[in-house]
Amino acid sequence: MGLFSRRTRSDEPASRPGGSGSSAPASGSAPGDATAWAPGGSTEAKLPPLTSSDAHWLRAHAVAAFARAGFVDPVAGDDHVRTAEGIYGLANLARVLPSYERSDWSALVDEHVHNLATARERTLPSSVDEVADQLVARVLSVLDLPHDDPAAGPRLGPDLVVRAAIDYPETIALLWDGAALGGWAVTGAPALAGLRRLPAPAYRHEEHDVHVFLADDFFGASRVLLLDDLLASVGAPAPTHGVLVAVPDRTCLLVHVPRDSTVVAAVQLMIGIARSRQSEPGPLSPHVYFRAQPGAELTPITRDTGSGVHVVVDGPFAEAMAALGLIG
Incomplete structure (x- = not known):
C-alpha cells in the first residue's frame, strides 16, 4: 500500500x-x-x-x-x-x-x-448523468450524518443508513441532502451498480463459520448491501434462518449464516472482532446485527450494559433460533 x-x-x-x-x-x-x-x-x-x-x-x-x-x-x-x-x-x-x-x-x-x-x-454536478459512473452506495452511522434526510437514502438499521457517494480519485463526496441530484430515488440504482463494479474484497473463513471480508477502499462494510451475492461468491450456503452481520468499520464486513449451535461461538467471535476494530479509521458500529430475510432491516442483537455486552434474543432472531432448535 x-x-x-x-x-x-x-x-x-x-x-x-x-x-x-x-x-x-x-x-x-x-x-x-x-x-x-x-x-x-x-x-x-x-x-x-x-x-x-x-x-x-x-x-x-x-x-x-x-x-x-x-x-x-x-x-x-x-x-x-x-x-x-x-x-x-x-x-x-x-x-x-x-x-x-x-x-x-x-x-x-x-x-x-x-x-x-x-x-x-469542486462544484456539485448539475445532473446525475455527469457522475453516474462514479456513484457508489455507502453505509454510514447515523452519528456521522449532519442531518438525517430520508430522501437522501434508506435506513439499513436503527443506527445505520445508506447514502450515495461520488467516488472521486482524491475524495469521497457524500450526498447528504435528498435534494442533491434528485435524491436516492435517482441516485440509488447507479450507486448500487457502482458498488457491484468495485473489485472483490479480500476474504477469509474464520473459525465458527465466520466469513470476513476486507476491502482496500471506503466501501468494505457497504458490501452488506450485496450480501447474498457476496455469500454465493465464496460458496457459502444460502441462508434459510437469516444472517448475522457486523460492520465494524468502513473496510470490514463480518457474516455468519446460522445453521446449528455454532451460532453461539460465532456471535462471540464477531463481537470480539467488531469491538477490536473500533480504533480503525472510519469506525461504523461495534454491534452484531440479524437480518431475517433479503431486503429486511438489520436488527442489533447486542446491547451495551454496565456489566458488558449482552446478546438479546427476541423478535425475528428468537424465531430463527427456535426454528433451529436452539431455544424453547
Whole structure:
C-alpha cells in the first residue's frame, strides 16, 4: 500500500456546518523531532490512539496545513479544525498516522488537507448523468450524518443508513441532502451498480463459520448491501434462518449464516472482532446485527450494559433460533 493510497483519501460532505473565529496559524515540527512530541504518555481522549503530545502536534500541524491551503481562520478544536468554510474532523487522521513511519506524518496531514482543498473548489454536478459512473452506495452511522434526510437514502438499521457517494480519485463526496441530484430515488440504482463494479474484497473463513471480508477502499462494510451475492461468491450456503452481520468499520464486513449451535461461538467471535476494530479509521458500529430475510432491516442483537455486552434474543432472531432448535 503506497504512502498516498486510497486509504488516506478524505470524506467530502456535500455541505458542512459553518464555523467562525480566528487564530494565527500554529506551527509544528514533524513527529520524530524531539521538540514536537515526547514518546510515551497517556492516550489522548479526543484523538485516540495518539498520545497527548502527538495529538497536540496533529492539531498544530493541521491548523498550519489548512492555513497554507488557503482556508480562512483555521482554529484547532479537540478533534477537529474549524475554519470559515466549515468543520473538518481529525479523528480518522489520528487513527491512520500510527500505522506509518513518523517521518511520513507531516506529508500525510498535508496530503489530507490538500484533498480537502481540492474538494472545496469542486462544484456539485448539475445532473446525475455527469457522475453516474462514479456513484457508489455507502453505509454510514447515523452519528456521522449532519442531518438525517430520508430522501437522501434508506435506513439499513436503527443506527445505520445508506447514502450515495461520488467516488472521486482524491475524495469521497457524500450526498447528504435528498435534494442533491434528485435524491436516492435517482441516485440509488447507479450507486448500487457502482458498488457491484468495485473489485472483490479480500476474504477469509474464520473459525465458527465466520466469513470476513476486507476491502482496500471506503466501501468494505457497504458490501452488506450485496450480501447474498457476496455469500454465493465464496460458496457459502444460502441462508434459510437469516444472517448475522457486523460492520465494524468502513473496510470490514463480518457474516455468519446460522445453521446449528455454532451460532453461539460465532456471535462471540464477531463481537470480539467488531469491538477490536473500533480504533480503525472510519469506525461504523461495534454491534452484531440479524437480518431475517433479503431486503429486511438489520436488527442489533447486542446491547451495551454496565456489566458488558449482552446478546438479546427476541423478535425475528428468537424465531430463527427456535426454528433451529436452539431455544424453547
